[in-house]
Amino acid sequence: MEVARGLLGQVLVHGDAAGRIVETEAYLGLKDLAAHSSRGVTPRTKVIFGKPGHAYVYFIYGMHECLNLVAEPEGEAGCVLIRALEPVAGIDTMRERRGRENIRDLCSGPGKLTQAMAITRAQNGLDVTRGELTVQQGLAEDLDIRVTPRIGITKSADWPLRFLIAGNPFVSKAPKR
């Protein structure tokens, strides 16, 4: 939860593309049945049990990749799903990759932002403190952070583990009205 909050406002950079993190969800490891890591170490989930600060990328629904960042020390499980970005750089490249023009359609969802940023399972396990895929310091002062239940899950669906920047137009679900 601490990492999920702390990532809001930071900037994800991959090649020439960059986006400011505006929406995240926390996944709590063994006791959280909505987390991939809740069933223990498998070939897929071994990255989550590895070192913090590394990327966990998985493939879901037959067509989408989703990016998480490992949040707990090695041997423990816990990660943060990156749900939405505010595009900062490489916006025309994002438009080409997404096949969409509207800037709000580029990174406003976990499957969309991986496509816009060209993140795939090829980046699974990378250290995001250095190398091709990194998280950099962004404007994270005095954010109005809102907490809600997580999206799209059935187990532990009422836990308040989704964090977003209030009023930001680039979150995955557009504000009502």
Next chain:
DNA sequence: GAAGTGATATCCT
């Protein structure tokens, strides 16, 4: 509101 897509884990021989 529903279809579409394929990897993964789990259970079965």
Next chain:
DNA sequence: GGATATCACTTCG
């Protein structure tokens, strides 16, 4: 080895 159920989504109606 194989079958089945599940899935943290997006798109187009």
